[in-house]
Amino acid sequence: MAKDLEKSLKIADQRCIEQGLRLTPQRRQVMGLLLEQEGPRSAYDLLDELQSRHQPGAKPPTIYRALDFLVSAGLAHRLASTNRYLACGHLACDHGHERTLFLVCDQCGAVREATMDTPLKQALNRSLSQEGFTAGTQPMEMHGRCRACR
Amino acid sequence: MAKDLEKSLKIADQRCIEQGLRLTPQRRQVMGLLLEQEGPRSAYDLLDELQSRHQPGAKPPTIYRALDFLVSAGLAHRLASTNRYLACGHLACDHGHERTLFLVCDQCGAVREATMDTPLKQALNRSLSQEGFTAGTQPMEMHGRCRACR
């Protein structure tokens, strides 16, 4: 598992280089914390972790800056409906996030980062263009029960 | 316009009666405030309105209780991604909200309460059942640019 962590961090390094961004030690620490988590975490949870593990004096802006960076770099995501953060579930496979759908289980908290298939994308695009609405980059979120919790 | 407000409030009364719920004067005042707004509002904005117009001594729990009631009664909605509330855009037409999609313009803030058409619902249902995910009642939200803002 620690092996996977290292590998994921290496990929994160690479992604930043490709985009001309700097994965500083602090940002890398936070990315590491996100990768260790089983589910999405609040910024303040992560701040506690960061304080106890790496930076005792860290304050809210510290964690928010790191998280904002990771999200904008595409390495992590923010769940707007629950104010939680999580590492991207598709770090290795290089597809984009134009039409990502987060399936959030309200019972166990698990999040599945699903990719819309072509028919779904087409149906959605048709509906949106009918409404004259241009979708942004912010992924959609759907709440419900996951397979394990039904 | 005040005529529309009265009419909408009458419908709200009726909806509550049908469901065995009580639209108390306080709740009705908040529903009125929501109906007057042009776009979604924060709970604290509405609290300010309520204080200046009806209840000078109102405190946060007052507005949150009213909003929670209105949302659970299906008369209003909460946008989870922006922490905003708005009156249901389909008070008059009696369709349910099983597959509602909120289109939120990030530029002007307008929200369109769209109803998914059959092909979209089908494509979505198929994707969800493939994932073994059972959707809850919380509507989806998509961010982007509305027709006017493109």
Next chain:
DNA sequence: AGTCGGGCGTTACGCTGTAACGTACGCTTT
């Protein structure tokens, strides 16, 4: 009369996020 539950007032608090300032450091330009 007594009981019970819903609606509401009130206090206090916790969680989420940011503005605004200053400092340090690396890079470029002169």
Next chain:
DNA sequence: AAAGCGTACGTTACAGCGTAACGCCCGACT
């Protein structure tokens, strides 16, 4: 080398969002 510049980061203070918990009132039911 000196000056200027931009990015990252430390720090303080604050704004915005939401709720737990308690108690009171009042109407309905027995």
